[in-house]
Amino acid sequence: MLDLRQLRALRAVEEHGSLAQAARALDWSQPTVSHHLAALGRVTGAPVIASDSAGTRLTEAGRAWLPHAVAITERADRALTEVQDALEAGRRTVRFGVFPTAAARLLPQLVRALDGQGWRVEAFEAELDGIEAALGRMALDAAVVYDTPGEAPHPTPGLTRTRLFTERFSLVLPAGHPLSEGGPVPLRALAGTPWIIGTKDDDPVDAAFRAAARRAGFEPVIGPRSDDYRVVVEYVAAGLGVALVPELALPVWRDDLVLAPPAGLRLSREVSLVTAATMEPGLREALSAALGAGAAGEREPA
Template identity: 50%
Template sequence: MLDLRQLRALRAVADTGSVLAAARVLDWSQPTVSHHLSALSRLTGTPMVEASSSGTVLTAAGRAWLPHAQALLDRAAQAQDDVRSELAQSRRRIRVGIFPTAAAYLLPTLVQAAGTLGLEPRITETELDGLLDGMAALRLDMAIVYGRRGGTRLPRGSRRIPLTTERLAVALTRNHPLASDPGLTLAMLRNERWILGTTDSDPVDLALFDAAQSSGFTPLPGPRSDDYRVISAYVAAGLGVALIPELALSGVNEDVVVVEIDEPNLERKVSLVVAPWIEGTAVDAIVTALRAELPPAPTSAVGREP
């Protein structure tokens, strides 16, 4: 089994050029340094160090281990510092990630729920890949995320707690001839231009293209933006129609009507991803608060004006 002392011994020899000097730096005995180097050699299946005319040097295996040893020792030291800092504070910090559309809707509730639990939230707002990377790198304790085509692979050890299924509704100008049609379908918008996101991997756009393909057409691209207030302005100006997630409806222009269409692909699941070290009572309280704030799951397609 890997032991941090093995890595410390390896790094010290690399820094000092001898087992004796490494023992002095570490304040260990020389046999102790040799013991840990031997243990790492047995774990790897080949020697870590060898004698040379200039002293003790790392073998190829030792050199391969060295950057990993440095990274693991640095991470262990950071963890120790973080825990000490955490224990020194009267309020516990919790690092929370959230995607921008959800932040505008849920952030006040999230901060209030954390404060009630005696937690001090540190918020990171970024897109889905950044949230998952933050969880995997241990920079986040929990994150509000959404599902995407092909699934979302969670960081090891984390768990996903469903919050809601968010509908993706169609935004049209108030005077659009189909704005008040109760039987509106996606196929009826086949000749419209669509306001899209700025990247081909935009999850809302992918949902649109999947649903449109099922309806027998390919959406015609219009202007592009990642800001739903700007997208809404494009729609209000008559430059196209757009899909708007439920959590972004508060920013819709007053000259725009939002209509829900009963299409199975026009939705995305919103979840809370939680690291394994966050206690269950805190998670339960935060989930309860978020679910109370979120819109209920859709039951039918209805037209509505924000």
């Protein structure tokens, strides 16, 4: 039978490099550490540590266990803390991941809605890869994620995905640009204008844009590059080029920028709520409703 103490012992050996130091870190006896590691080996069907004159190290089986040991023990520690806090304060915590361009638009509505239902939102803001890593180690209860344009979402075991809305991309022009009078802007009309794109050559949004530009008969001129849409729009405002920006990242109340739909290019990505499979249905529904309200506007709802 799997025991948390087995996983704690494994982590300690990996972190400290010997049974003796692991025992001191855990405030256990060395035989106790050895006992739990041997038990984990029996559960696994293979030893999880190997010792020699250089110290103690994890075996292949131990290394396979390590990421699970980290995730499970951290989640157990968090569970204990949150249950104690809930009993003391009468409120429970939901740890919520959000990518930067969605935070300002979605978090206020979410925090307000859940606060009224007795939940405290602890936000974790990171790019998509950081959010996915945190979900993988069970450090988050839920998160807002987006799908790569043109690719189907990859199902993740242990997580439930609920589609929220389709986020379209708009063309951002500096105020005073000859094509900023309103209405759709043909890409071909911007053939000689610098485009501000991401730093990665294989970025799917930029790849879709380049393909559309070539279909329109031109090779785009590339201006400054950034993966931060907040920087991108500032480049546009400074007159350094034009850009395609997703709706959640679009600036509001700016008189130095103009937004326009790109004619001949329908670029979008699906934004979804991802929740742990153990989340109670009522909380999942509350999250989905709050996020749907926060994203209301011209986006295409689920």
